[in-house]
Amino acid sequence: MKKLFKWAFVAFLAITVVACSNDDDNNPTNPDSSDFTITNILQSNSDYTSLVAALNRAGLTGALDGVEERTLFAPTNAAFEQFLNDNGFPSLEEVPVDVLTETLLNHVVNGSAFSTDLTTGYLNSLASFGDTGFNLSLFVDLSSGIRVNGVSSVVVANADVEASNGVIHQVDAVIGIPTVVTQATANPDFSVLVEALVAGSTNGVDYVALLSGTEGSPFTVFAPTNDAFAGLLEALGLDSLDQIPVDLLQTVLNYHVIAASNVRAGDLSEGAEVTTFQGEDILITLDGGPGIIDATGIKANIIATDVQSSNGIVHAIDKVILPQEAIDVVNPTIAGLAMMNADLSILVDALGRAGLVDTLNDRNAEFTVFAPTNTAFLAFLDSLGLDSLDDVPVDVLTQVLLNHVLTGTALSTDLSTGYVSSLATFGGEDNLSMYISTADGVRINGVSSVAAADQTAANGVVHVVDAVIGLPTVVTFATADPTFETLVAALTREDQPDFAGILSTPNGTEPAPFTVFAPTNDAFGDLLAELGLGGLGDLDTATLTATLNYHVIGGANVREEDLSSGDVGTLGGNITINAAAATITDPNGRVINIVVTNVQAANGVVHVINRVILPPL
Structure with a gap:
């Protein structure tokens, strides 16, 4: 009797569910629906009914009837009818079982994802790439409702049908097995890439057909985003893809494809060289995140990986990569190279604000640019307590940027330890100096190191650096140049005034600007021997203070060409200059040679001397 009652209750419940379903336009959203599995x-x-029949034929009913939670994008009967018509199948029975199985699995995602849980981006379906076990990707776009792979939309009224083992979203079209073209067309961030593929499909080449098929597959496609293409067009001074010659466009597109290989992110290795469909190699780098080094030497960051399709895989990149064949035609300027590098976008903005883009676009001039990355600029702004470039006065920003530029082309092999002049100026006339050290890589002014060298351009070369090279003070050069280590130790000795702070005073504020006669380490060594002292610490406080003051002229930027013979007042007292002989005589009659001149800072000038100037002894 109990058994009979149980079966009767189940039958009644099933009838009730069907009745409620019919009453609610075939959408079982009543509170009891969560007591039932998806099946x-x-x-x-x-x-x-078509979906159920398909699941039965593919043997997948059990996959949606267990305890594992699933999300099902469920096509309607009308969706299946359209799918059969589009693919030339008279009925479900004519669809090969393996094709039907993978198509159905491409509608299923592990876990319960309600509409409020979905975000624009990629999900993995239960369909797989061949027999690899790599799940195919679904692109969910929430920009207008919920759209999957660009072909199927969730019927809003029939979304979020909760089951005991997951959730059902009714969709208006069958989500076919995706190709790499599907992944490109589904994601609006690749819309320009799609335009490029269409524009390049001529002269016997059909990229859409090629990348939708199996011949030559699987394909690995490095897909530039819309922003990447915008950067390329800006760098080339073009308004649209139509202005790029078709043969050049095809060359560039071919460089983004690896044929006969499904290279997943886990397969990438540092320093690997991979031959592209175009014929030239690209270099894989994992330093600072996965990326590609092309013939420009500029890294393209891989910003989304493993978008898996049935005939290959897509990785999104933030830069259009260029083979040497294309560079020989395009021959971008320094400004162009910067515009093509997503890591230099803040630099490009800064150049625009300072009106320097045209300068670095000039093909009739040659420059060497030390280019700070976005991270470098953000750190620079943070150090100043500023929120954006807009907070930096344009005149200051202009000088800071010019302080990263040298005239002429200086490859890394041309650089040597010593001083060069940047295009920044003191008082609008005298170029600021830059101290380059090649002792360990290439380091500038002791604050910025070259991270990626020798990115050649039509009008020079770019070296990417890891920090903004701020406008130097006289202290900057003292600390950057190891020749002055003992001088720095003397200036910063605990019993001394805050010489470093004083000598960092900005130009225009007393007692700046300064003229500093800077003794070398050897000069200090000779002084200690002359005085019979064992070390700098043996020099008494007052004598050291007076000695250091004798090396500084306050309120004047006295360059070599401005030196005149006679007595000159320093912060400590008078010294005697012999301009013709380039010597200084101190109060004790000791003669000091000026051995290097005009190391120009933003708040003064430094001249290097070979002996320490002493106060009266």
Whole structure:
């Protein structure tokens, strides 16, 4: 009797579900629907008879009837009818079982993802790439409703049908097995890439057909985003893809494809060289995140990986990569190279604000540019307590940027330890100095190191650096140049005034500007021997203070060409200059040679001397 009652209750409940389904336009959204599995709900809804039949034929009913939670994008009968018509199948029975199985699995995602859980981006379906076990990707776009792979939309009224083992979203089209073209067309961030593929499909080449098919597959496609293409067009001074010659466009597109290989992110290795469909190699780098080094030497960052399709895989990149064949035609300027590098976008903005883009676009001049990355600029702004470039006065920003530029082309092999002149100026006339050290890589002014060298351009070369090279003070050069280590130790000795702070005073504020006669380490060594002292610490406080003051002229930027013979007042007292002989005589009659001149800072000038100037002894 109990058994009979149980079966009667189940039968009644099933009838009730069907009745409620029919009453609610075939959408079982009543509170009891969550007591049923996904399979139960589908079987009870007349709008899913084709889907149920397909699941039965593929042997997948059990996959949606267990305890594992699933999200099902469920095509309606009308969706299946359209799918059969589009693919030339008279009925479901004519669809090969393996194709039907993978198509159905491409509608299923592990876990319960309600519409409020979905975000624009990629999900993995239960369909797989061949027999690899790599799940195919689904692109969910929430920009207008919920759209999957650009072909199927969730019917809003029939979304979020909760089951005991997951959730059902009714969709208006079958989500076919994706190709790499599907992944490109589904994601609006690749819309310009799609335009490029269409524009390049001529002269016997059909990229859409090629990348939708199996011949030559699997393909690995490095897909530039819309922003990447915008950067390329800006760098080339073009308004649209139509202005790029078709043969050049094809060369560039071919460089983004690896044929006969499904290279996943886990397969990438540092320093690997991979031959592209175009014929030239690209270099894989993992330093600072996965990326590609092309013939420009500029890294393209891989910003989304493993978008898997049935005939290959897509990785999104933030830069259009260029082979040497294309560079020989394009021959970008320094400004152009910067515009093509997403890591230099803040530099490009800064150049625009300072009106320097045209300068670095000039093909009739040659420059060497030390180019700070976005991270470097953000750190620079943070150090100043500023929120954006807009907070930096334009005149200051202009000088800071010019302080990263040298005239002429200086490859890394041309650089040597010593001083060069940047295009920044003191008082609008005298170029600021830059101290380059090649002792360990290439380091500038002791604050910025070259991270990626020798990116050649039509009008020079770019070296990417890891920090903004701020406008130097006289202290900057003292600390950057190891020749002055003992001088720095003397200036910063605990018993001394805050010489470093004083000598960092900005130009225009007393006692700046300064003229500093800077003794070398050897000069200090000779002084200690002359005085019979064992070390700098043996020099008494007052004598050291007076000695250091004798090396500084306050309120004047006295360059070599401005030196005149006679007595000159320093912060300590008078010294005697012999301009013709380039010597200094101190109060003790000791003669000091000026051995290097005009190391120009933003708040003064430094001249290097070979002996320490002493106060009266």
